[in-house]
Amino acid sequence: MRRKKDKSKKFKRTIFVKENIDHAEKEFRMDDHFVQNIILKEGYFPIREKISLGSISDTEFLRSKFSCHYNLEKFNDVPKSRQHLITGFGPTNAPTGGTLSMILRALFFERKTGIDSTIIISNLGAFNSRNINIEKIDYLTERFIKFIRALGYKGELRTHSNFDLLVASSLTSKVLTIKDFLENKEVTTDLYKKLGIQGKDFPTFVDANFTVADILLPSILKKKQRILVFVGIEEYYFPKLANVVLQRFNKHHSGQFTSSDVLVSSVFGHLIEGLNGFPKMSKSILESSINLDDSKNNLERKILKCDSKDEKIILQMINLVSDWDLRRIKKANKAFREKGTTWIRFKKDYLNYFMDLKRIWESTANPKYKFKVDLLFK
Numbered sequence: 111m112r113r114k115k116d117k118s119k120k121f122k123r124t125i126f127v128k129e130n131i132d133h134a135e136k137e138f139r140m141d142d143h144f145v146q147n148i149i150l151k152e153g154y155f156p157i158r159e160k161i162s163l164g165s166i167s168d169t170e171f172l173r174s175k176f177s178c179h180y181n182l183e184k185f186n187d188v189p190k191s192r193q194h195l196i197t198g199f200g201p202t203n204a205p206t207g208g209t210l211s212m213i214l215r216a217l218f219f220e221r222k223t224g225i226d227s228t229i230i231i232s233n234l235g236a237f238n239s240r241n242i243n244i245e246k247i248d249y250l251t252e253r254f255i256k257f258i259r260a261l262g263y264k265g266e267l268r269t270h271s272n273f274d275l276l277v278a279s280s281l282t283s284k285v286l287t288i289k290d291f292l293e294n295k296e297v298t299t300d301l302y303k304k305l306g307i308q309g310k311d312f313p314t315f316v317d318a319n320f321t322v323a324d325i326l327l328p329s330i331l332k333k334k335q336r337i338l339v340f341v342g343i344e345e346y347y348f349p350k351l352a353n354v355v356l357q358r359f360n361k362h363h364s365g366q367f368t369s370s371d372v373l374v375s376s377v378f379g380h381l382i383e384g385l386n387g388f389p390k391m392s393k394s395i396l397e398s399s400i401n402l403d404d405s406k407n408n409l410e411r412k413i414l415k416c417d418s419k420d421e422k423i424i425l426q427m428i429n430l431v432s433d434w435d436l437r438r439i440k441k442a443n444k445a446f447r448e449k450g451t452t453w454i455r456f457k458k459d460y461l462n463y464f465m466d467l468k469r470i471w472e473s474t475a476n477p478k479y480k481f482k483v484d485l486l487f488k
Contacts, residue, residue: 141348147372148346153233153379154178162186163338163377164193164223171436172377174429175215180349181375188335190225194328195265197340198230198321201250202242203402204471205257207382207391208241208463211430212340213258216381218433220265227265228328229258234270234321238313241306245481256474270320278330279323281367285358286351291315294347299333308396325352329372339376344390349376382426385412400427400464402471409468411463414454428460 126412148154149446157173161182185193197216199209213229219229233251237244251269258267268275295318308314325348328334339349352374359367383396384391391399400412413424423444429439445452 167286176377193337194334200236206399235317239309239317253474278327282323329368343378
């Protein structure tokens, strides 16, 4: 009897996975064509010579990490003391490839440039924009903070349980409209709605406003003139909305909240496609991702024994979700093209690297965790 139930559950899971994949393939494909359409539509630029990010001007290196940029050429117009780096993550599941790539990037550029930086764990934003219970989000928030610190991040690390954000989001919401949010939404929104993981419209707008306020807070509170956002190309509208808010501040509240010369720039990470036909790796869709909560057996299956069509995704992970130097990454790319035993060896090396990250993540577990709503206010 138990065996029949187990088979029934497995069969239902298989159908659910297939339905998810069908939705993903039917809705859109976030491939190179998708990225190029955004670049052309928004007027973004590829990484070219004479572009630098703080003190880093190695074009080949920057191009290996970012697909394009928005206002990056203006970032170095002001002294380092007036610059700020910022990125953030929703704690909905253990970090996946895309999230890890941004975390590692933030660590690298903070360490190499010495520019002030902030990483936001958007706990209340995620609670609003995703259908996930608050207990899970709160527990993962605690783990994200420990994990990022364990990796060596020294900058500001905060959540949305923050009075400064409350004030900043009240200022930004004053000049934003429902139309702004409807015209600037993440491309995964419709897909996530069909999968039942997207929050309702109004709380999703609340999350978007929080993100705009997160971006602008250094200019409001610390008088920063240039803010550089590390973001995935699918979230390109956040830096755009932040500059819209700055323009409206200048028009309706000149000099009150920010100075007139503040500018938001952004660099967009290369897209990491999702496994099993999904358009991107998502913390909200476990079947799409290589995840730090995956078991060792699952990681071996996904990395070493992946389907042939997913081999290129493992290469993307090596390129974007590692601290390997450029020389080693070039060798991995060459091995991938040749598809021999050397490529298998690189995949084994990467599995070992990912397992090291997994061990750090596992060390953040708190078996005694218990949700208390009053802790959200501290």
